[in-house]
Amino acid sequence: MITVTYGITEEKYTLGQQTRISYGIAAYFNSETDGTATIIASVQDISEDREKLSRLVQTCNCLKLSVIHLRDVIEDFLGE
Numbered sequence: 001m002i003t004v005t006y007g008i009t010e011e012k013y014t015l016g017q018q019t020r021i022s023y024g025i026a027a028y029f030n031s032e033t034d035g036t037a038t039i040i041a042s043v044q045d046i047s048e049d050r051e052k053l054s055r056l057v058q059t060c061n062c063l064k065l066s067v068i069h070l071r072d073v074i075e076d077f078l079g080e
Helices: 050-062 067-079
Strands: 004-015 018-029 038-047
Touching: 004 038, 004 050, 018 050, 018 067, 038 050, 038 067, 050 067
Parallel strands: none
Antiparallel strands: 004 018, 018 038
C-alpha cells in the first residue's frame, strides 16, 4: 500500500542584507512503513507562518491527502 506523509520544509532566503525564512511542504513516500524519506513532491516558499502551515500539514496527514491534490490545497491555503 502506498502511504504519503506530509512534512514542513524550511528555507532561508537572503537578498543583500535582508534574510527571511520561509516554509514549504514536502510529500514523503512510505516514510511511516519503511523508515525512508523519499520526497515525491514538494512546494517551497509557501508561507513565513510556520504554525499556520503546520496546521495545514496536519490536516493533509489526517485526511490522507493524495499527492495529486497537493497544489490545489496550497492554492486554497494561499487564497484565504
